[in-house]
Amino acid sequence: MKTEEVTAEVAAKLIPIYIMGKKYDVPESLTIMKAMEYAGYKYIRGCGCRGGVCGACATVYRKPGDYKIYTGLACQTVVEPEMYLTQLPFYPANRAVYDFAELEGKPEDVFELYPELFRCVACNACTKVCPMDVEVLDYISALKRGDIKAAAEISFDCIQCGLCASRCFAEMPQYHIGQLARRLNGAYLTPRAEHLKTMVANIEAERFKEGLDSLKAMDTDTLKETYQDREMEPATAGEDWAPKDNTYL
Amino acid sequence: MPYPEELKKLIKVVESTRAERVERKKRNEEVPFLSLDERNEMLQYHPDVKEEGRRELQVGPSKGYKIAHEMADLIEAKCRVEPDKINLDKIDYETDVLVIGGGGAGTAAALLAQQQGAKVMVATKLRHGDANTMMAEGGIQAASKGHKDSPYFHYLDVMGGGHFKNIPELVETLVTKAPEAIRWLESLGCNFSKAPDGTLKTIHGGGTSRKRMHYAADITGAEIMRTIRDEARNCPGEIVVLEFSPAVELILNEHGHCGGAVLYNLETEEYLVVKAKSVVMATGGSGRLHIQGFMTTNHYGATADGIIMGYRAGVPISFLHTVQYHPTGVVFPEQAEGILITEKFRGSGANLVNIDGQQFVNEREPRDVEAASIIKECVVKGKGVPTPTGKLGVWLDSPMIDTLSGEGTVQREFPGKHILYKRFGIDISKEPMLIYPTLHYQNGGLDFKNDGTTCVPGLFVAGEVGGGIHGENRLMGNSLLDIMVFGKIAGESAGKYAKDSFKDGKLSLEHASKYNKEVDEAGVDNGRVAPMILPDYTDPRVREKQLTAHYVGTLR
Numbered sequence: 001m002k003t004e005e006v007t008a009e010v011a012a013k014l015i016p017i018y019i020m021g022k023k024y025d026v027p028e029s030l031t032i033m034k035a036m037e038y039a040g041y042k043y044i045r046g047c048g049c050r051g052g053v054c055g056a057c058a059t060v061y062r063k064p065g066d067y068k069i070y071t072g073l074a075c076q077t078v079v080e081p082e083m084y085l086t087q088l089p090f091y092p093a094n095r096a097v098y099d100f101a102e103l104e105g106k107p108e109d110v111f112e113l114y115p116e117l118f119r120c121v122a123c124n125a126c127t128k129v130c131p132m133d134v135e136v137l138d139y140i141s142a143l144k145r146g147d148i149k150a151a152a153e154i155s156f157d158c159i160q161c162g163l164c165a166s167r168c169f170a171e172m173p174q175y176h177i178g179q180l181a182r183r184l185n186g187a188y189l190t191p192r193a194e195h196l197k198t199m200v201a202n203i204e205a206e207r208f209k210e211g212l213d214s215l216k217a218m219d220t221d222t223l224k225e226t227y228q229d230r231e232m233e234p235a236t237a238g239e240d241w242a243p244k245d246n247t248y249l
Numbered sequence: 250m251p252y253p254e255e256l257k258k259l260i261k262v263v264e265s266t267r268a269e270r271v272e273r274k275k276r277n278e279e280v281p282f283l284s285l286d287e288r289n290e291m292l293q294y295h296p297d298v299k300e301e302g303r304r305e306l307q308v309g310p311s312k313g314y315k316i317a318h319e320m321a322d323l324i325e326a327k328c329r330v331e332p333d334k335i336n337l338d339k340i341d342y343e344t345d346v347l348v349i350g351g352g353g354a355g356t357a358a359a360l361l362a363q364q365q366g367a368k369v370m371v372a373t374k375l376r377h378g379d380a381n382t383m384m385a386e387g388g389i390q391a392a393s394k395g396h397k398d399s400p401y402f403h404y405l406d407v408m409g410g411g412h413f414k415n416i417p418e419l420v421e422t423l424v425t426k427a428p429e430a431i432r433w434l435e436s437l438g439c440n441f442s443k444a445p446d447g448t449l450k451t452i453h454g455g456g457t458s459r460k461r462m463h464y465a466a467d468i469t470g471a472e473i474m475r476t477i478r479d480e481a482r483n484c485p486g487e488i489v490v491l492e493f494s495p496a497v498e499l500i501l502n503e504h505g506h507c508g509g510a511v512l513y514n515l516e517t518e519e520y521l522v523v524k525a526k527s528v529v530m531a532t533g534g535s536g537r538l539h540i541q542g543f544m545t546t547n548h549y550g551a552t553a554d555g556i557i558m559g560y561r562a563g564v565p566i567s568f569l570h571t572v573q574y575h576p577t578g579v580v581f582p583e584q585a586e587g588i589l590i591t592e593k594f595r596g597s598g599a600n601l602v603n604i605d606g607q608q609f610v611n612e613r614e615p616r617d618v619e620a621a622s623i624i625k626e627c628v629v630k631g632k633g634v635p636t637p638t639g640k641l642g643v644w645l646d647s648p649m650i651d652t653l654s655g656e657g658t659v660q661r662e663f664p665g666k667h668i669l670y671k672r673f674g675i676d677i678s679k680e681p682m683l684i685y686p687t688l689h690y691q692n693g694g695l696d697f698k699n700d701g702t703t704c705v706p707g708l709f710v711a712g713e714v715g716g717g718i719h720g721e722n723r724l725m726g727n728s729l730l731d732i733m734v735f736g737k738i739a740g741e742s743a744g745k746y747a748k749d750s751f752k753d754g755k756l757s758l759e760h761a762s763k764y765n766k767e768v769d770e771a772g773v774d775n776g777r778v779a780p781m782i783l784p785d786y787t788d789p790r791v792r793e794k795q796l797t798a799h800y801v802g803t804l805r
Contacts, residue, residue, distance in 0.1 A: 156468075
């Protein structure tokens with residue numbers, strides 16, 4: 001029996017929820033996603049990783065007698081009695097097209113590609129609606145100040161579900177802008193790894209070819225021995241740890 | 250939901266042994282690693298060795314090969330649609346390179362094929378980026394630090410993890426192209442965790458002899474996926490992505506070369522013909538087959554489609570007799586059941602402990618050994634922790650990490666998992682996690698060479714759908730690496746092939762008709778169809794009442 005079916009069996013008490021206005025009784029311990037499947041829905045849209053990182057299953061819901069708009073990921077949010085919900089698997093948002101190699105990581109890169117940034121009125125609806133608790137307004141504000149690094153860090157947990165864009169008074173695609181900020185930060189505002197560059201050059205110069213050829217030619221028993229004898233870097237070793245034998249470095 | 254009282258009591262036991270375990274960790278006193286013989290003994294508790302879990306294939310190029318029933322059921326199934334019904338004279342799309350699958354491997358392939366000047370089409374089952382890549386957390390391996398590491402040691406580690414069965418040429422390519430793959434991602438703006446001077450942070454993973462796991466907090470795969478997807482979106486017209494359009498059959502041509510694929514538009518239910526000069530198969534894995542009833546970490550779309558299509562087109566399979574169970578999947582709370590808890594927790598110092606608060610295995614054994622140890626501890630030794638949902642698990646003692654590395658470390662280094670558990674009322678920097686092995690990775694797959702080619706000219710393979718790189722067991726951090734290295738290679742090869750070697754010819758589905766016939770003749774036809782495309786989680790009681798619904802496989 002499949003895991004998901006077992007889950008439905010285990011849960012005992014049924015509670016009413018309203019899927020797009022229509023009432024279904026579902027086990028109280030299920031996530032919205034499993035509850036909709038329990039109710040008989042078969043997902044095509046609105047379901048992705050089922051693990052809270054892909055942004056496919058953004059869901060908006062309300063509770064009776066409560067003015068607030070609630071949001072969550074269907075795969076992560078447990079059902080509540082009387083909740084009424086809809087999924088928002090897609091929301092149109094314009095993405096600027098750019099030649100990334102031509103950019104430099106300057107604030108103007110962002111301003112020119114997304115001038116709508118300055119339409120922001122700091123209403124904070126984006127932050128309130130974010131199912132990942134990302135401080136969306138904070139990263140948008142950071143970008144308006146030209147602080148790409150801060151925006152990259154604040155937006156890091158964004159899963160690009162698009163709910164921010166759906167609520168934006170300024171009609172901007174925050175999650176695309178955050179993506180641009182992270183790429184600019186990664187490529188232009190963070191020092192490149194020198195050791196990586198050196199290693200790539202050493203590989204191109206075939207520095208390790210002989211060692212690898214000898215491993216490839218080894219019979220299994222010798223290979224096993226070599227494997228067992230390899231020196232292990234201790235778990236608590238610092239960055240400058242070096243092995244005793246540097247023959248194959 | 251938060252831990253109920255009975256579990257809170259058991260957590261006290263874990264807390265009572267924590268101080269001593271932390272001290273041992275600080276002194277570098279580890280539970281000794283198992284010798285190769287001891288590993289073999291431990292692997293007797295691994296699900297792969299269960300004879301009753303598998304059977305010999307009755308059809309196709311790897312007839313006689315013994316693999317899991319769930320996979321065999323799909324391989325010994327007929328085409329979703331009668332090949333004769335498809336009108337190959339009416340071509341819906343024409344492109345140079347068709348990439349099947351929009352995950353990490355497919356997207357890397359698309360970018361590299363485009364660099365070769367090819368027009369690229371990406372056909373993907375769900376959205377672009379809906380893939381296991383997005384879910385990979387822990388990291389990506391590469392020997393990037395020359396003062397202590399090299400491809401030589403990476404090679405040794407990969408072979409040891411794979412039981413020395415891996416295809417040497419594939420491993421060699423994997424480890425020698427690894428640093429360049431990281432550099433490519435770095436240049437595209439991928440935010441790897443770094444020291445202020447740009448030095449990449451690296452940690453250990455199970456089975457590594459050197460700390461070479463690079464990471465982007467605990468969402469390494471998502472960071473890689475969203476970066477390369479963003480880059481693909483900078484090539485409109487050059488890289489066209491068809492979402493919700495999985496491929497269901499490869500198309501060959503009169504020369505026996507791959508010439509495209511039949512797609513299925515999940516929303517309009519049309520079957521569409523794509524003609525291409527070369528095809529990259531990058532459909533990923535198969536966790537959603539729930540082999541042996543195990544829960545899975547995998548994406549909704551991980552249903553082995555590429556294996557089925559490639560196999561029918563004549564590509565043999567290997568290493569599919571082993572399946573990777575990730576040692577640490579959430580077993581409680583049930584809302585998160587099956588979700589992966591990255592190995593990085595163990596790499597950062599968290600112990601695995603049983604119901605008595607005792608360690609029973611080194612935290613950095615290869616995954617199969619680690620998983621087998623947990624199963625043995627729970628099922629054989631009776632030292633598992635019973636969950637309120639009637640399952641067993643062991644503790645992953647995450648609060649240790651804060652004790653070892655300072656308060657706030659768990660929240661900073663594992664923001665994704667910290668927030669996930671917070672929603673259930675559990676603070677993993679204060680309370681441990683309850684885990685059990687979960688179906689994670691398809692070690693094997695379609696046979697291919699280190700330039701991405703298969704025995705079918707014009708058909709290339711990249712990523713989890715291919716077999717051989719990881720032998721019988723993959724190490725952590727080598728799948729993100731695999732999809733980047735071999736995604737790029739397959740894309741480049743397919744782009745060049747489209748330019749230089751492509752030979753036009755009449756399109757044909759003859760191979761699919763023949764395969765259907767073979768299934769008939771073998772007498773294994775049980776009305777099954779494949780590829781599966783999506784798993785079926787509809788409540789059986791609902792399905793019983795869908796009296797006029799017509800199901801083809803799992804799809805209505």
